[in-house]
Amino acid sequence: MGNPDLQHRCRQGRRCAARTRTPANEWLAAGVERPDSLCRPCEERAFDAIRELGDDYQMLEVARTEIHSKVSAPKVSGSSELPVPISLAADTLLSDIDTEALRWAFQLTRGEPIPDSGALTLVCTRLGTLVDLPPQLVTVWSPHPDGGDDTTTASLDGVDAVLRLADLHRRAGLVLGITPQRVNFLREPCHVCGLAMLEASVKTDMVKCHSCRNVWSQDQFARLNNPLVAA
Template sequence: MSGTGERPILIPVAVDALMEAIDNETLRWTLRITRGDPLPSAPIERVRRCVVILGANLGTLIDRPMEVVPALIPHPQGGDYLGKEALDGVDAVLRLAGFHDQAINLLGLQEPSEEWLPESCHVCGRQLVFASLSESTVRCRSCRNVWGQDEFMRLNNPFLAA
């Protein structure tokens, strides 16, 4: 028996599946753009090269006409089967952008959409209040009340309430 005494670090299934999907999709569209130019065999280097090629040829990619491509189709009883999909360049860009969004979410790099406030809720007294960064509202997670930010500041400031 040989090997190290250390246990392998397992990659979460969602991460591994996304890496595989990114590799497959970037390779699919790069081969169509380059007409089969050789690419690195190591997945990480292949994806890097494909992203460079696709980025440099984005207009060409978007303009690709509809074509039937092989695809894994989910089977209603579970699993996948090899089928075909009709995709064009816009579909390619949307799919790649979707993978980018999935990667951002898996890595926890998305911009926050709300900010917790140090104030307690003046209705229930709990410190579960947050402000939306995209809207000018304040919400309490406990009692579910919603206020405009100006109204919340007025209600929570004893000097303005008088």
């Protein structure tokens, strides 16, 4: 029945990493102790994505440089390559990473100067503090249909900060053309922790639990979870 003390649900809702199916075949987010918070698996997944942003940034800068060099190279007759839109996407995403990192670094330092290591490094070293920040009014930019950006104010808290930063890693994968490893999510619960957070990789032939972090080969997993196979 779950922990009766967990009266709230992960803010990710149907996208919760630890969601389960109800008897009515509906997705139910994992229980959490505090309202408007993330469950531990969602929090860890977001933290992992944010920690990848430093590498994403470097790859985006390389991609932008490579594209600009192609643009400045002599034209080849009959070439249909159009690199500029990709360059603009990389430029925009680099700017968005800088903006979000600086926004939350200033919140964490309470307006004090950012260390020489940079805003993104500061944020990555204080993710536990970041996710617990209370709601506050911040300025956000959104594209205007006629060009340029509109500025508005919005109330965002630490969970918003973490989800916004994590989404930048997802966008980086799209801009860079990085194809995620093929995986299948299994419906049965993990035999160690009991949560339905099992991922089977087609490429590596391994099964991983995103909750307890245990990893098995698919043959070993089958023996552990099916007595008939073990016999």
